Amino acid sequence: MSYQVLARKWRPRTFEDMVGQEHVLQALIHALDNQRLHHAYLFTGTRGVGKTTIGRLLARCLNCETGVTATPCGTCSSCQEIQEGRFVDLIEIDAASRTGVDDMRELTDNVQYSPTRGRFKVYLIDEVHMLTNQSFNAFLKTLEEPPEHVKFLLATTDPQKLPVTVLSRCLQFNLKRMTPEHIAGHLRHVLTQEGIPFEEPALWLLARAADGSMRDALSLTDQAIAFGNQKLSGSDVSNMLGTIDQSDIENLVDALVENDGPALLSEISRISDFAPDYSVILADLLSLFHRVTMEQVVPGSVDNALGDAAQVESLARRLSAEDAQLFYQAALMGRKDLAVTPDARMGFEMTMLRMLAFRPGADRREPPAVASGGSSSGQGVQESREDPEPGPAAPEAQPSEPVTEQAASEEPEQAVPEEPEQPEQAVPEEIASKAVAEEPEAGPPPVENDDAWLAILDEAAEAAGGEDYVSEPEPEQPPPQPTVPQAEEPVATEPERVEEPPATDEFFWERDFRNLGIVGMPGNLASNAAMTRNGDEIVLTIDEGHARLLNARHEEKIVEALRNRFGDTITLRVEQGDAGGKTPAAWEERQRQARQKAAEEAIRNDPAVQSIVERFEARVVENSIRPPHQAKSG
Template sequence: MSYQVLARKWRPRSFREMVGQTHVLRALINALDNQRLHHAYLFTGTRGVGKTTIARILAKCLNCETGVSSTPCGQCSVCREIDEGRFVDLIEVDAASRTKVEDTRELLDNVQYAPSRGRYKVYLIDEVHMLSTHSFNALLKTLEEPPPHVKFLLATTDPQKLPVTILSRCLQFSLKNMPPERVVEHLTHVLSAEQIPFEDDALWLLGRAADGSMRDAMSLTDQAIAFGEGQVLAADVRAMLGTLDHGQVYGVLQTLISGDASGLLEAIRQLAEQGPDWSGVLAELLNVLHRVAIAQVVPEAVDNGQGDRERVLSLARALPAEDVQFYYQMGLIGRRDLPLAPDPRSGFEMVMLRMLAFRPAEVAQVPQTPLQLGTTASVSEVPAAQAPAVMAVSAMADVPPVAPAAAMIDVRAPVALPPVTASTEAIAATDMPLPAVEVHPAADVAPPPATPEPEAEPRSAMLPADSAQRETSAVSAPQSANLPVHADEPVASPTPSAPLSPANAADESLPWDDDPEPAYAPLPGDTASAAPSDDEGQGDEEPFDDDLAAYAYLESYEPVENAAPVASEGSVATPAPELPVLPPATGLAAEWLEIYPRLGLSGMTASIAANCTLVAAQGAHWTLHLDPAQSALFNAAQQRRLSDALSAHLGQTVQLDIQIITPTQETPAQAAARARAERQQAAVAAIHADPQVQQMMTLFGATVRDDSIEPIER
């Protein structure tokens, strides 16, 4: 007897023997048991997942001599003939070879005749998508209303090519791909029944190579049995498929993790001796990294399909998660660019060397960049009196945020640094490293006035060297003009210039500012200050180098109650915003302030109401005075809407009389503006009163830009 391949020998002959596709089997079994049979079924899916097999089993269920059921006997003549492929009433048509409309018409001419032996005449049309358009049109009418003794079973791997008219006439079942786990389970059963020795690793290689097709897995198993002389061994299967040994992949990965460049190139040289597909090597490496990433998140989800579960878990414990993601992304990009390399091996080597060169640094803690002393000076060149202060800058630590405002501070002039005790606290966090400050020693430098110690716990006045991890609430980058410093001239006491306002910010020419426009919005009440004139010593001066500017951003300040702005040396306070001149509302005007937010108004109607004040309320007749500046928005429609909203709020009809007269007390809009101005004043006062800010202004000659302070809305 001739040898029968495993794919045909182990083809399922009943629904119980089917592997997978439970969603399809459930529907068919219930339909057969309940006698709810459709006249046309369409089975779709990739090759080797059971489309034709299910169609043949369904034909057996329909024609079994024991009756229509989901469990054919398998012993009667009909069942045996169907299994052997010679049942006269099961007409199997290969649509790929019979695409012409004449072939379809010849097929349909016999539909009207009753079956010869069976209960139903079953037409099994395989690869039905290969039929021509005319063939589909010829099939439509018969497929929609066939004789009661005819069943159509269609199978295709490409349902997108079927006309929608065909799809609408069939019950469609989509068969799923076979996962490697299910393939390995079935191969284990088959090889055990065939009494063929095998290794689990070999079955996993076959399961992955089958790519979702059970028939392909069975065919590859036949090939592996022949290759291994009656055995299915992992080494033989790997050699047969041309796949890479996972041990070599782990060798490459281990040298990469250890940072051994020479070992990495040696591992690649050993790989090259086997003449591998370098794109496939990268794919295997990405597969290992993918499993490592899964092991870091859900360790129990890692399978032992290749006998390397312990090695994967070991790598997951040894590799940081960011390294795994970095290597995976670099491998993906390298695999995409591999065809562009001069040759595949050099492209693979460059990908590995790139992973090695740009891997994330392994440090115990985030390094801090010390404050540099210019491009030519080092810490050792700084005078002894200034060294403690310089060293203290690089030894700072972060401190909790202090107050509800954000301030921007810039150094206007360099000063000699007096001895300062290093502290472990810092006053603020910056989003950028501080620029280097060049210090020129001078013999006749006058020390700045001593800063009084605050009553609270003292804080250091040093700027932190690096705290890029803290977010800031600064609203804009500083824009300032700096004073020159010459090495041959003594450095005098700091003479800070006036802070920039929105008016003169655009006039300043800054070396680092490409946009002359101010990067902030003027606050209410700000007054434009005139640009400094040449008489004030500003016109003929050269701009500072970038190294003479230092920035610090203060965030999350709490307002200091009853605190007044402190005008200390090195700081020129911006005039406070002008408050509304009208007196606070009392009487009916105060009641209107409480009623207005509850009316639920919006748009122009809300603007009209916000600029009114209540002057009389006699029963259902109310009189409002509207600010003449808002009279352009006022009309009868706005008065009607406001009257309706007020009536709905009070629960009674109100007749409004809105007169365009300047209010004598605060309107809701003016009260809101006054509250905003008071919050702004409190925030400015909090910044100026903070002892750390005062020490920075004293030690570094810094100024506070009041226009950069924004109160935090609670």
């Protein structure tokens, strides 16, 4: 007898043999038991989930010689003939090949005749969505009111293409995709019955490759048995599918967790010998990190859908929440980048190294200092400075060119030539250029008045303490030939005072925090905490939102910096609570706002600026004013 493929040999013979479609089977069994039968059923779902199989089983239930039942005998002539595919009253139609209206008219003409052998004449139409609109129109009336002895069983993988007039005439059942657990369990049963030795990882590889289709899983199993010479091993199945084994995924993740770069590159080099699909590997990593995050947020929620529940639970304990999120995002972006990288392996390596390099708290993130005359980055820059102490300057943006409300594309017609610095006053040359050049019809001031003209602008800059400001002239009015009066001495504006700590050598947490040199995430979290000290114990009070991000590695960095400043006997305790604004971050923000307000007041009240505004009908764009950078005291 010729060999029969597993997908046909293990086709379910009863409802009890069906796997994973309990919601459909329950409705059909109850309908059969209570004799509440519809004349048309529509089964939808992806390929290989059992649509046609359920149709044939339902035909047996309707035509079994013992009566209409959910448990046909399987021994009567009707059951045997249906099982063997030669029952005259079960008409199977492939709508993909018989789409014409003439074929449908032939079907409707034969519907009226009574069944030859069975109780019902059953029409099983597969891929019904392939019928033409004319065929559907010819079929609608018969589908709505068929004879009592006719049952229609329709199957499709794309119900969206069916007319609503067809959908409304049928009972619709949506068959689910098979889960990897269902597929692996069924494969385990089939291989045990077939006497084929197998390894458990091989079953999970086949289950995932089947992508929800039991028929595809059995077909792949047939292929794997031939590939492995009557046995299934994880390595053989992995080679056949062009994927990597689950243990390879575990090795990659272990190298990430241990911050072991050489081991990570070695593992990538090893698996590259199998020429795998790197996109599939990243998809497996995405699935793993997703389930790890679920287990971290909701402990006990992990399932064994991929046969790796124990690994997921272990990783959820070893990885921090931010590590899992970083790895997930890096894998997600890396999978998108694979399409544009020159080499798939290179793109995969960069993705994995990105996870390693940017892992929070990883010391290896900083590049090494340049030993020769070239410049270096990161810590190397700080070590090359003359002052070894880290600078306490606030992390503010560099001042940019002030912006006017005129179009930035306007080119100045003429620019004031650069003059030597006046002995008493100084002003950036771009102020003089802007004041004149933005006037479309204005020429330069007369030569004899250059000194007086520049003196006014110099005086304005000196009164503003070197602040950047800009005046916007009205383009319609050309400036008259100025006979500039002698400018008065500007009156300094008293800036708003901000609370300052006492001027002593004692360490003041809010002011002197930057001197501790805590950088990165630990520094960000510590700058949002209030500090109190009781002997050798330092207590940091931090709000709940920042406290959730604080982990053991962050605390180690903070303790190390505190001990460098106060001694090795210092201990740290972190409490959740309201910091009351007594944090370095809040103090620096108050300082910044005070400097900004003082700069705006100095520009607004400066006599020279007021003179320019009055003479040229210009106005100050306040949001372009930037205060000077001031290093924090301490």
